[in-house]
Amino acid sequence: MVLYSLTFYLFSSVAVLSALMVISAKNPVHSVLFLILSFVNASGLFVLLGAEFLAMILVVVYVGAVAVLFLFVVMMLDINFVKLREGFLQYLPFGALLGIVLVIELGILFLTDRSSNIYNNQTPLQPMVNEVENTKMIGQILYTEYFYLFQICGIILLVAMIGSITLTLRDKGGVKRQNIDSQNTVDASTAIEKKKVKIGEGI
Amino acid sequence: MNFDILITGLIIVAQILAVVVPVLISVAFLVYAERKVLALIQLRRGPNIVGPFGILQSFADALKLITKENIIPSGSNKIVFILAPIITMVLSLAGWAVIPFAPGWVISDVNVGIMYLFAVSSLGVYGIIMAGWASNSQYPFLGALRSAAQMVSYEVSIGFVIITVLLCVGSLNLSKIVMAQQTVWFAIPLLPMFIIFFISALAETNRLPFDLPEDESTLVAGFFTEYSSASFVLFFLGEYASMILMSSMTVILFLGGWLPPFDIFPLNVIPGVVWFTLKVMFILFLFIWVRGTFPRYRYDQLMRLGWKVFLPFSLFWVVATSGFLVYFDMLPN
Numbered sequence: 437m438v439l440y441s442l443t444f445y446l447f448s449s450v451a452v453l454s455a456l457m458v459i460s461a462k463n464p465v466h467s468v469l470f471l472i473l474s475f476v477n478a479s480g481l482f483v484l485l486g487a488e489f490l491a492m493i494l495v496v497v498y499v500g501a502v503a504v505l506f507l508f509v510v511m512m513l514d515i516n517f518v519k520l521r522e523g524f525l526q527y528l529p530f531g532a533l534l535g536i537v538l539v540i541e542l543g544i545l546f547l548t549d550r551s552s553n554i555y556n557n558q559t560p561l562q563p564m565v566n567e568v569e570n571t572k573m574i575g576q577i578l579y580t581e582y583f584y585l586f587q588i589c590g591i592i593l594l595v596a597m598i599g600s601i602t603l604t605l606r607d608k609g610g611v612k613r614q615n616i617d618s619q620n621t622v623d624a625s626t627a628i629e630k631k632k633v634k635i636g637e638g639i
Numbered sequence: 640m641n642f643d644i645l646i647t648g649l650i651i652v653a654q655i656l657a658v659v660v661p662v663l664i665s666v667a668f669l670v671y672a673e674r675k676v677l678a679l680i681q682l683r684r685g686p687n688i689v690g691p692f693g694i695l696q697s698f699a700d701a702l703k704l705i706t707k708e709n710i711i712p713s714g715s716n717k718i719v720f721i722l723a724p725i726i727t728m729v730l731s732l733a734g735w736a737v738i739p740f741a742p743g744w745v746i747s748d749v750n751v752g753i754m755y756l757f758a759v760s761s762l763g764v765y766g767i768i769m770a771g772w773a774s775n776s777q778y779p780f781l782g783a784l785r786s787a788a789q790m791v792s793y794e795v796s797i798g799f800v801i802i803t804v805l806l807c808v809g810s811l812n813l814s815k816i817v818m819a820q821q822t823v824w825f826a827i828p829l830l831p832m833f834i835i836f837f838i839s840a841l842a843e844t845n846r847l848p849f850d851l852p853e854d855e856s857t858l859v860a861g862f863f864t865e866y867s868s869a870s871f872v873l874f875f876l877g878e879y880a881s882m883i884l885m886s887s888m889t890v891i892l893f894l895g896g897w898l899p900p901f902d903i904f905p906l907n908v909i910p911g912v913v914w915f916t917l918k919v920m921f922i923l924f925l926f927i928w929v930r931g932t933f934p935r936y937r938y939d940q941l942m943r944l945g946w947k948v949f950l951p952f953s954l955f956w957v958v959a960t961s962g963f964l965v966y967f968d969m970l971p972n
Binding site: 438439463465466469472488489491492493495496499500501504505507508511512569570571614616 | 644716719749750751754755757758761762764765768769772780783784787788790791794810811939940943
């Protein structure tokens with residue numbers, strides 16, 4: 437039990453600190469790296485809750501794919517640090533508003549009866565030992581009760597994907613593309629043309 | 640109470656050392672084996688001076704590298720520059736936590752073992768990107784960009800291959816994946832997926848013919864151009880350790896892990912860990928053989944192979960396998 441609490445406080449404090457660093461780091465690349473650290477710690481918290489499937493999905497999807505592309509873009513940007521700091525005061529009220537709304541929402545969540553039961557139960561720190569693996573449990577719920585919602589999510593993602601492809605796919609002229617099939621079918625009869633050249637004349 | 644925690648902690652540390660130390664030693668011999676096999680392919684002798692048959696060559700090289708001066712470029716982002724090789728090394732060792740070497744021989748037999756391996760191998764790209772960015776120099780940066788796009792692309796098809804295997808097993812636990820192959824190794828019914836997985840593993844570990852991130856003919860040494868001494872050693876060790884990790888993953892998914900090829904008398908007396916090691920060595924030999932045989936891919940060809948060949952094909956196989964399993968009512972419960 438002591439070990440669980442210790443690891444919980446380790447993961448959560450590092451997650452909160454790195455989340456703070458995300459918004460306060462001067463270099464945007466450092467911000468993204470702290471964001472990744474925060475994700476990894478959040479997945480550690482999921483493991484402590486016994487939700488190992490969610491933890492791994494968080495690492496695979498957010499850290500392994502989304503954050504890589506994020507880092508990729510941020511690295512290539514030519515960032516003007518002075519201009520970035522000019523924007524800080526401009527966006528401060530909006531950010532503060534968002535923060536206050538979130539804090540109020542969390543407060544409501546903890547003050548209502550339903551969640552206070554969970555809160556008083558003292559169980560969240562222990563991993564829940566079940567007969568059924570939670571991967572299986574998620575599958576059983578996702579593909580039966582929430583089947584239509586799940587399918588709708590899939591369709592939304594598909595539409596978003598097609599949309600982003602059509603937005604970025606532009607056929608610029610003058611790009612040479614390799615047609616591997618036609619290149620592989622080339623043989624002597626199609627590639628070489630024999631000509632009889634008269635001496636002293638050239639082609 | 641504290642005494643119990645101490646004992647458990649000591650046992651865990653001992654288990655970790657029992658896995659990590661052999662892995663690091665086998666990295667040294669893998670480097671030697673690679674140089675020797677390449678030499679034989681190219682009709683040379685290879686290392687033959689240090690120790691009998693040159694077998695201690697890698698240790699001599701490691702000593703030489705570590706005693707050199709560690710140079711940190713003045714224009715670099717120092718913290719990230721130093722962190723990058725450490726992250727590469729740690730990630731290539733972290734995956735070993737869930738690898739079952741024989742029945743019960745595993746540090747942590749988690750339910751989502753294969754997902755954990757997939758997650759760790761997908762994190763491997765960070766060491767490279769951070770190194771390329773922190774070096775603050777053109778060639779490493781180009782190497783990092785190439786590797787980011789490459790590893791993300793090939794992860795997609797690796798994911799689909801893993802899903803096909805999982806459909807046949809019905810569990811994400813690595814030991815259960817091995818035990819599901821008692822009747823037949825998955826390499827036989829899922830042969831095309833085995834081949835795709837092997838090729839994607841080459842791309843995921845940045846090995847030839849997909850070693851564009853460190854392409855020496857165009858990028859000097861790619862993402863580790865600016866690295867020297869101990870930090871270079873960490874990259875080197877990390878790369879080879881993740882090569883062995885990917886080979887073990889291939890063996891567990893497709894070649895029946897610790898299981899003998901046939902469950903008959905002289906074969907099933909041999910301990911499982913021996914079979915496991917032999918199979919991993921076979922896959923590693925394939926890695927080296929490919930390196931000695933094929934020329935490097937051009938970058939657009941690499942992307943074409945990943946997205947236009949492997950992705951549709953593996954997607955088709957996921958659908959085909961699940962359709963087959965449902966139709967013949969062979970789905971694991």
